Amino acid sequence: xxxxxxxxxxxxxxxxxxxxxxxxxxxxxxxxxxxxxxxxxxxxxxxxxxxxxxxxxxxxxxxxxxxxxxxxxxxxxxxxxxxxxxxxxxxxxxx
Numbered sequence: 001x002x003x004x005x006x007x008x009x010x011x012x013x014x015x016x017x018x019x020x021x022x023x024x025x026x027x028x029x030x031x032x033x034x035x036x037x038x039x040x041x042x043x044x045x046x047x048x049x050x051x052x053x054x055x056x057x058x059x060x061x062x063x064x065x066x067x068x069x070x071x072x073x074x075x076x077x078x079x080x081x082x083x084x085x086x087x088x089x090x091x092x093x094x095x
Contacts, residue, residue, distance in 0.1 A: 001039070003031040 005024045012019040073086040082089035
């Protein structure tokens with residue numbers, strides 16, 4: 001697959017990005033390089049390879065699924081300019 005300057009300009013217009021003629025020419029080359037690399041990746045035989053998220057096997061760390069109030073209300077409102085019983089006080093904005 002090859003990307004030409006018209007395609008770059010069309011994508012730029014769809015993305016609402018202003019692209020000059022020189023930038024479009026440069027981007028076409030860069031996109032063709034990226035697509036060439038993707039084509040190389042498609043040639044790799046991955047049959048029998050399990051999907052993985054890391055190169056080393058690891059178990060996901062899990063915490064107990066328990067509902068708590070967090071015990072952090074005082075810490076959360078500590079830097080607020082005005083509070084009342086662990087609630088933020090804000091000025092009235094609607095009459």
